[in-house]
Amino acid sequence: MxxxxxxxxxxxxxxxxxxxxxxxxxxxxxxxxxxxxxxxxxxxxxxxxxxxxxxxxxxxxxxxxxxxxxxxxxxxxxxxxxxxxxxxxxxxxxxxxxxxxxxxxxxxxxxxxxxxxxxxxxxxxxxxxxRPPESDSLMDLLNLVCVIVGMVFFSLALLTFALCQWSPGVNNVARINICISLLLAHLLFLLTQRFLSLIRPQQVLCAVISGLLHFLFLSGFVWMFIEAVLLFICVKNLSQISSKKREVLSSGFLCVIGYVVALVVVCVSVGLVPEGYGSEHCWIKQEKGFIWSFLGPVCVTLALNIIIFVKIVITLYSTLKNVNAEISQMKQTKIMVFKTLAQCVVLGCPWMLGFFTNGSKVLEILFLILNSQQGTFIFLIYCVLNHEVRQQYRKFFRCLYCEHKKH
The missing domain is CATH 2.60.220.50 (Chondroitinase Ac; Chain A, domain 3)
Structure with missing residues (x-):
């Protein structure tokens, strides 16, 4: 030729x-x-x-x-x-x-x-x-430290959800999968940025990585929505989900919904704009508004969560008037509503902050910290601030201390 x-x-x-x-x-x-x-x-x-x-x-x-x-x-x-x-x-x-x-x-x-x-x-x-912008060594160091710290707390939260004994009415399926999705996303992001100079010339690999990041972050938001739905059902019944409901909302069924929805969005995005993946940083490209293949589902998820939370508050208010409602169950349910609402804000709103950075160093640092410390927040609010889990932590550390003294 x-x-x-x-x-x-x-x-x-x-x-x-x-x-x-x-x-x-x-x-x-x-x-x-x-x-x-x-x-x-x-x-x-x-x-x-x-x-x-x-x-x-x-x-x-x-x-x-x-x-x-x-x-x-x-x-x-x-x-x-x-x-x-x-x-x-x-x-x-x-x-x-x-x-x-x-x-x-x-x-x-x-x-x-x-x-x-x-x-x-x-x-x-x-x-x-x-020419690529000159690397900011301070921002790179801050990014590395923050992402590693966030990943450590994601891992601690996963271990806590998996190993600690929880109240019968507590369903941790959504939280475990939120942690898995975001932990894998942050790990993949960290490795990609560390080896970006080697990955970037391989356009196919870079596009595959950006597609995987798209899928994992979307999965986190879908699971956040699923948790809001489970909480709504819990508030509506003000008791453990009935056996019939448990069959409908089994862990397997939730996993299919949690990951298939994100997979469908990514597949449709690939079909419509196949060249939309693989930016300079191996993320979604800004051209042709393709970034909305991520921000669009995020906005929809946050809007649906707000609607569900309004409905939950209304249901809780009407249930408070019912003298037959168990006080302990009501208190636990209100705490879970607050925690889930706070989780929705902390996991979702930092992505909206990305719209307004526009080269502002302060907003970029704020965006970096809020997004990287999602694991820290989940660990604090669901593990450290949970009385039952703290009791099990104390028991575990006492056992470790006693074993250490014996040796």
Missing amino acids: TNSSVDIDLIGIAKNNIERSAAVAFMSYNSMENLLKPDFFNTSNDTIKTMMSTVISATLPKTTNTKLTKPVNFTFRHIREFDPNSSLSCVYWNISKWIEDGCSVLKTNSSYTVCSCVHLSTFALIMQTS
């Missing part, structure tokens, strides 16, 4: 010559770009310049009148991967540098670019990409 081709009006040129004939000499230099480097293309903006084609040369030998009757078109096959966010320039060599006077891009796709020029010379295609 040839890397380049030329389309020139030789018939028109021949008519303008006494000889009534014309021929074009077209040459392609396979390694000339190593000598005539893209850095010799001087531009006002500071960009990374990449040679996207072999260097070619076109001349009209033994032709008296070399004036072109029509612009000549060159088709360049890309010799490197094309970045859709970059800009292409059709250039020609002038003594000691590349310039683009009289040349322009006619059309382009991911594999080929057609250049149109009003003269013959030595030509090439150069791609310009924006």
Whole structure:
């Protein structure tokens, strides 16, 4: 497969010559770009310049009148991967540098670019990409520390939910899966950012990672909605969910809902905008409003949760008038309503803060801390602030202390 081709009006040129004939000499230099480097293309903006084609040369030998009757078109096959966010320039060599006077891009796709020029010379295609912003070492360190701390508390919360004994009416399925989804998302995010320089050039891998992050974060929000629904059922019944209800809302059924909904959203997003994944940081791209494939479901989930919480408050208020309601059960239910509402605010609202950062360092730091410490919040509000769990912690640490004294 040839890397380049030329389309020139030789018939028109021949008519303008006494000889009534014309021929074009077209040459392609396979390694000339190593000598005539893209850095010799001087531009006002500071960009990374990449040679996207072999260097070619076109001349009209033994032709008296070399004036072109029509612009000549060159088709360049890309010799490197094309970045859709970059800009292409059709250039020609002038003594000691590349310039683009009289040349322009006619059309382009991911594999080929057609250049149109009003003269013959030595030509090439150069791609310009924006330089990545300089890394902020302080922000990188803060990000690393905050995410690791958050992951530690996610792990502690998971261990607490799994190993501690809970009241019969407490259903931790949603909370466990919230922790699993967000722990995996933060772990994947942390590893991706640590090895971004290696992952970023692999566009397919970067897109897969951003799709997985999309799925895991959405799963966390779906489970948050499921927990609100379970709480509404609990408040409505003011007792342990009946056996019939338990069959309908079994752990297996909840897991299907919790993960399949997020999977469907990601699959539909891939189907509609397949190039929407794989930004510079291996996250969802902003182009074509594709970020709403994440923010849209988040807003819908938060809106539904607010509706459910309003309904819960109304139901609780009417139930308080019922003298037959158990005081202890009512107190526990009100505490759970408060905790779940607080969880909804802490897990959901920081993502809305992302709309307003706009380069503000203070808001970026606030966004980073709030999002990374979701595990810390879950551990504090459901484990540390739970009297029964604290009692089991004390018992566990007393046993450890006694074992240590024996040895």
